Amino acid sequence: MLLMTLRTLSVRALSGPAGNRTLTTQPITQHPESHKPQDPPAYNGQSYEEVVKLRKQYLTPNVTSYYKKPLLIHKGSGAQLFDQEKSYLDMFGGIVTVSVGHCHPKVNAALEEQLRTLWHTTNIYMHPKLHEYAEKLVAKLPGELKNVYFVNSGSEANDLAMMIARLYTGNQDIISFRNAYHGASPYTMGLTAHSTWRYPLAGVNNGIHHAMNPDPYTGIWGGKHCRDSPVQTTRSCDCQEGQCKATDMYYEQLEQIFKYSLPRGKVAGMFAESIQGVGGSVQYTKGYIKRAAELVRANGGLFIADEVQSGFGRTGEHYWGFEGHDIVPDIVTMAKGIGNGFPLGAVVTSRKVAEVLSQALHFNTFGGNPLACAVGIAVLDVIDEEELQKNSLEVGTYFLKGLERLRDKHDVIGDVRGKGLMIGVELVADKETRQHLSAPHFVDIWEMCKDMGVLFGRGGLNANVLRVKPPMCINRTDADYALAVIDYCCDQYMKKRKRGSRR
Ligand SMILES: Cc1ncc(COP(=O)(O)O)c(C=O)c1O
Numbered sequence: 001m002l003l004m005t006l007r008t009l010s011v012r013a014l015s016g017p018a019g020n021r022t023l024t025t026q027p028i029t030q031h032p033e034s035h036k037p038q039d040p041p042a043y044n045g046q047s048y049e050e051v052v053k054l055r056k057q058y059l060t061p062n063v064t065s066y067y068k069k070p071l072l073i074h075k076g077s078g079a080q081l082f083d084q085e086k087s088y089l090d091m092f093g094g095i096v097t098v099s100v101g102h103c104h105p106k107v108n109a110a111l112e113e114q115l116r117t118l119w120h121t122t123n124i125y126m127h128p129k130l131h132e133y134a135e136k137l138v139a140k141l142p143g144e145l146k147n148v149y150f151v152n153s154g155s156e157a158n159d160l161a162m163m164i165a166r167l168y169t170g171n172q173d174i175i176s177f178r179n180a181y182h183g184a185s186p187y188t189m190g191l192t193a194h195s196t197w198r199y200p201l202a203g204v205n206n207g208i209h210h211a212m213n214p215d216p217y218t219g220i221w222g223g224k225h226c227r228d229s230p231v232q233t234t235r236s237c238d239c240q241e242g243q244c245k246a247t248d249m250y251y252e253q254l255e256q257i258f259k260y261s262l263p264r265g266k267v268a269g270m271f272a273e274s275i276q277g278v279g280g281s282v283q284y285t286k287g288y289i290k291r292a293a294e295l296v297r298a299n300g301g302l303f304i305a306d307e308v309q310s311g312f313g314r315t316g317e318h319y320w321g322f323e324g325h326d327i328v329p330d331i332v333t334m335a336k337g338i339g340n341g342f343p344l345g346a347v348v349t350s351r352k353v354a355e356v357l358s359q360a361l362h363f364n365t366f367g368g369n370p371l372a373c374a375v376g377i378a379v380l381d382v383i384d385e386e387e388l389q390k391n392s393l394e395v396g397t398y399f400l401k402g403l404e405r406l407r408d409k410h411d412v413i414g415d416v417r418g419k420g421l422m423i424g425v426e427l428v429a430d431k432e433t434r435q436h437l438s439a440p441h442f443v444d445i446w447e448m449c450k451d452m453g454v455l456f457g458r459g460g461l462n463a464n465v466l467r468v469k470p471p472m473c474i475n476r477t478d479a480d481y482a483l484a485v486i487d488y489c490c491d492q493y494m495k496k497r498k499r500g501s502r503r
Contacts, residue, residue, distance in 0.1 A: 021336050038144040040082040042498035043074045048084065051073070060260035066458070067450055068443075076102025079471045080476060081455065089449070089470075092457035093483055096277060096309045096422075096469040099337030100382040107340055107378040114270030114374035117313075122365055129373035132259060132465065134420070136380055137346065140319055143328045144350035148358070150368035155183030157345040161331045162187055164349065165302045167267035167356040168183030172207040174260050175254075175270040179213045179461060181278030182271055182306055191271055194279070209257050211292075213276075214250035214284040217415045217426065218434060221246035226285040228324055230397050231404045231416045234431075247285040254292055258299060267301035269330070276319025277309035280460040281424025283417055289325035302330035302353065310344075312337045312379070313389030314472060316420025324419065336502075342375040354473055399423060399468070399479040406483065410490040412437060412445070423468035425486070426460065441493070448489040454482050 045053070053074055055063070075082040078101045081090045093099070101106065114129065126147050130150070138146045152159050164171060174191065176182060182191035189209040198204065216222030216233055223237020226244045239245050258267070274290060276282040293303040310321030311334050322329050330353060335345035342364075366372070376419030383389060396419065403416040403425055414428030417472055427437040427445065442464045449456055449466075468482070 019376075023228060024181065029415065033350060038080070038082075038087050039460070040084060040086055041075055042286055045074060045081075047331070050070050070240060071450075071455075077174045078102060078104075079474045080333050089454045089474075089478055089481060090294065090414040091468050091470040092455055093337075093398040093469055093471045094341055095336070095457065096314070097336040097341055098471045099312055099340050100379055100386070100388060101471045101473040102341075104340060104378075104382055106252070106385075107375055108372045110378035111342070111371060114371050116502040117368045117384050119479070120366075120369055120371075123368050127369045130368045133368075133373040136377055138348060140266055140380070141348055142323075142350070143183065145328070145348050147354040148346050148348045149333075149352050149354070149473045150372070151345040151347065152216075152343045152366050152372075153183075153345050154306075155188050156307060156364070157308070157333035157335055157347050158182045158188045158191065158304075159185050160347050161271070161333050161349075162191070162269075163354060164331060164347070164353060165304060167359065168353050169266075169268045169300050169302060169400050171211060171263075171266045171268040171300060173266065173466050174207060174268050175209050175211050175257060177213045177246045177272060177276070178210045179215065179279040179282060180210075180271070180273060181274055181276070182273070182308075192235050196279075196461070209261050211257055211270075212253040213279075213282065214288045215282050216244075216246055216285050217282070217417065217425075219250070221249045224286065227283045228286055229283055229417050229419055230400045231407075231418075233263050233415060233417075236470075237400050243281060244285050244287060247287045247291070250285055250383075251295075253290050254295065258295065264300070265299050267296055267299045269302040270296045270306065271306055273306045273308070274324060275315065275422050277419065277467075277469075278459050280465030281418045281422055281425065281469075282460075283419070284325075284464050289322075289362055290327050293325075293327045293329070297330075303327065304331040304333065305329035306333050308333060309337070309469070313383050314420055314422050314469070316389060316393030319389060320480060321422075332468070338379065339375050340379050341373060342372055344372040344376055383472070386473065389420075391475075392472045396420035396423065396475055397481055398476055399483065402479065406487055406490065409487070410494060412494060418468070421470060421472055421474070424459070425466040425468065436460070436464040439463060441497075444496070445489045445493050449485050449493060452484060452485045452489070 002462045015366055065351045071083050073081045073083055079090050081088045134148050138148055176191040178193045180193050182188045190204045216226035222233055222235050223239050225239055226246050284399045296303050307323040307415045309318055313319050315321050315324060318324050331349040332394050338344050407413040411431055412427050414431055415426040417424050427442055429437050431437045459465045459467045
């Protein structure tokens with residue numbers, strides 16, 4: 001019922017001057033498998049109750065589910081997901097992983113062709129897809145970044161990058177940011193800096209230091225020109241455009257780590273997501289990353305860009321998020337969107353750095369598997385052929401501008417940030433103090449969005465950020481629809497809150 005109401009909602013208020021239109025939900029995407037809301041296809045699998053029972057009984061208890069009544073998704077197409085009852089607009093893409101669209105026909109065809117030809121050999125034999133893919137992937141990277149090692153996940157990629165940095169430099173210490181997420185393996189758990197993701201294990205922090213996060217919204221310093229985004233914070237400052245004092249302050253904090261915590265002049269490396277993903281789409285103050293990379297190199301270290309979420313055109317302006325910081329890293333790690341949902345990851349570096357791996361035998365069974373490589377090649381092709389980077393920029397900027405209007409309208413939206421289709425919407429209890437919205441209140445809004453047919457991710461240390469990172473094939477109609485849903489849900493929530501406060 002709610003869904004029907006929304007589908008005929010006028011979005012004049014959201015779309016700006018040209019926006020006096022009614023939601024049609026008709027897609028304008030070039031993607032052949034369009035994602036207009038449809039009736040769900042027939043499902044003949046296990047019942048919902050059976051799946052819930054099996055999940056409880058046989059999966060380890062740490063396997064979490066989104067939503068009070070978790071969804072049982074049995075089909076995906078373009079930017080749509082289906083359960084037994086209805087279709088959903090997927091604004092989270094399987095955690096920023098479905099880059100070109102669910103079951104994209106070209107990627108499906110590449111995988112089908114490969115599975116009829118050759119599944120697996122390991123790299124002890126040569127097979128053509130691995131080499132074709134390696135050449136194609138590194139062609140997307142600048143400078144000396146021309147050697148690749150394939151892995152199966154982002155954690156594995158970052159594990160390897162940590163090891164390479166330590167071997168290459170002969171140094172042990174590594175820096176990452178507070179609020180970072182770089183994986184959940186015992187090695188990368190140390191880089192990840194949220195207490196929620198940490199087990200109490202000895203050695204996790206071995207040689208790892210967490211720098212103050214240069215976050216212009218929740219951080220202690222920040223103003224209204226700090227971010228490389230179409231939307232700035234509502235904080236005030238007297239900095240001129242391009243002269244962000246917050247960057248200087250945060251950079252001094254980084255220098256303190258070198259002064260107080262590291263052996264003099266010695267660091268193995270620094271990891272940074274180009275935009276923090278799990279941390280809530282947080283962008284750093286402008287210019288910080290470039291200066292940090294210079295400082296790290298001046299102390300003998302390597303700069304490692306974690307592009308697991310921000311790579312492959314998602315940020316719109318660039319193919320890689322690090323380009324937005326005007327740097328060329330020493331190592332780039334990637335996963336998630338690289339395979340559109342197929343388990344695949346990669347570490348790319350220069351020949352000079354990669355040589356250190358020859359000091360011992362290093363092997364994994366599945367990295368560079370023919371099936372994964374066939375998928376990886378098709379994904380690169382689709383991003384180019386369907387101009388998905390350009391689409392991320394256009395639709396993402398349009399979406400961000402719409403969200404900015406919603407932020408100005410609703411007290412519960414404290415911040416809107418991001419680039420392209422890597423967007424965060426931070427929900428707050430108090431706009432002035434930027435106090436985060438507590439979990440039950442956030443869940444009210446987030447569940448309501450789901451009930452209206454739009455799936456968002458959830459992130460940030462306080463789990464109060466709506467994460468908007470859909471397949472890159474979404475169009476403006478989808479964006480309008482998602483904006484209208486957020487608008488409606490925030491409105492309903494605020495009405496409820498006002499009723500509550502009168503009691
Ligand atoms: C930026 C970043 N790096 C690394 C990882 C770890 O990737 P995986 O879950 O594939 O191990 C993630 C996962 O969310 C991530 O967001």
